[in-house]
Amino acid sequence: MNRKENVKLLAFYLPQYHPIPENDSWWGRGFTEWRNVAKAKPSFPGHYQPHIPADLGFYDLRLPGAREAQAELAKEYGIHGFCYYHYWFNGKRLLERPFNEVLKSGKPDFPFCFAWANETWTRRWDGMDQEILMLQDYGGEEDDQSHIEWLIKAFSDNRYIKIENKPLFLIYRGGKLPDPKRTIELWRTKVRKSGFPDIYLVSIETSFHPGWNPINAGFDASLLFQPQFHKAFGNEAKQTLIMRLKNIINNKSMPVYYDYKDIWPILDQVDSVDYRRYYSVCPSWDNTSRRQDNSVFIINNSSPEEYGKWLKRAINRVKNEPPDHRIVFINAWNEWAEGNHLEPDLKNGLSYLQATKDALS
Numbered sequence: 001m002n003r004k005e006n007v008k009l010l011a012f013y014l015p016q017y018h019p020i021p022e023n024d025s026w027w028g029r030g031f032t033e034w035r036n037v038a039k040a041k042p043s044f045p046g047h048y049q050p051h052i053p054a055d056l057g058f059y060d061l062r063l064p065g066a067r068e069a070q071a072e073l074a075k076e077y078g079i080h081g082f083c084y085y086h087y088w089f090n091g092k093r094l095l096e097r098p099f100n101e102v103l104k105s106g107k108p109d110f111p112f113c114f115a116w117a118n119e120t121w122t123r124r125w126d127g128m129d130q131e132i133l134m135l136q137d138y139g140g141e142e143d144d145q146s147h148i149e150w151l152i153k154a155f156s157d158n159r160y161i162k163i164e165n166k167p168l169f170l171i172y173r174g175g176k177l178p179d180p181k182r183t184i185e186l187w188r189t190k191v192r193k194s195g196f197p198d199i200y201l202v203s204i205e206t207s208f209h210p211g212w213n214p215i216n217a218g219f220d221a222s223l224l225f226q227p228q229f230h231k232a233f234g235n236e237a238k239q240t241l242i243m244r245l246k247n248i249i250n251n252k253s254m255p256v257y258y259d260y261k262d263i264w265p266i267l268d269q270v271d272s273v274d275y276r277r278y279y280s281v282c283p284s285w286d287n288t289s290r291r292q293d294n295s296v297f298i299i300n301n302s303s304p305e306e307y308g309k310w311l312k313r314a315i316n317r318v319k320n321e322p323p324d325h326r327i328v329f330i331n332a333w334n335e336w337a338e339g340n341h342l343e344p345d346l347k348n349g350l351s352y353l354q355a356t357k358d359a360l361s
Helices: 021-027 031-039 062-076 099-107 141-157 180-193 240-251 261-268 288-293 304-318 351-360
Strands: 008-013 081-086 112-116 121-123 128-134 167-170 200-205 222-226 256-259 275-280 297-298 327-330
Touching: 008 275, 021 128, 031 222, 031 288, 062 081, 062 099, 062 351, 099 141, 141 167, 141 180, 167 261, 256 261, 275 304, 288 297, 304 327
Parallel strands: 008 081, 008 327, 081 112, 112 167, 167 200, 200 222, 222 275, 256 297, 275 327
Antiparallel strands: 121 128
């Protein structure tokens, strides 16, 4: 069998598309990101905005039929499973309803895992990063225990994705844990006692903390999360990138934008590391709908053909790995407010999904 056919594609999944009381309070009654998506406008000639959903429409994730339709479409075009963003704030979960219902109902029958988006929520969409909406608080050992006890319930579902029979769990900013070694040791102990051989922990490498070695903190691997903005800016250091962000928030500079065909080979440049690393690709990137004219970085003129080339390269990079590690992540299935989605839109229809399927064959 072609080893490409054994590569598993996992797509990040945003569970934001349903109202919650907190968003009603912060952004207005009935808010979901569809509101931002629909009102986006082009910022320069040739800028593709807004992104309007096609086949699945402006869905509401409270509806089982919407979740089923997503899974059916993903399965048809070669996606192995969803990596749900998971929001845990010292015992409080947000945007939890879709997954609660997935877990309770057993539907859709589609593999999944979690990525803990352990960041503080602010009003950065309005350019007011200093106004905290939900603090990413850590409650110490007691909270670590409560968290892993809740996670084990999800790990025990037969749809949960495992590596070497260990439940796969990603953390967006592993280096932000107050005491990662303590947390990880406690989690491993609890997971083993629950009957699993262990937990498989992956720290996500973003542009804002490149070079951090997750193995030293007790993780099993890392994920190179695309887009790696700092590579797009050439030799600019992390602090320079942060300064660019602050300048744009303060309306002192224009966003930087690149053509997809020019930037993806740069983003894909891989530095060697002495630990296991997984890789990802993205079909586009453009958060204009959240920030309008204050976007920091835009990838424009994306095409299914160029995306397919990048995905093929990522697949070829892992096809000779041990079977459990032939994994490529896609950012994302439905990040509509980042212009970053495999779900069909009016412009491209099923083209990106077809390119995904073709890359596997």
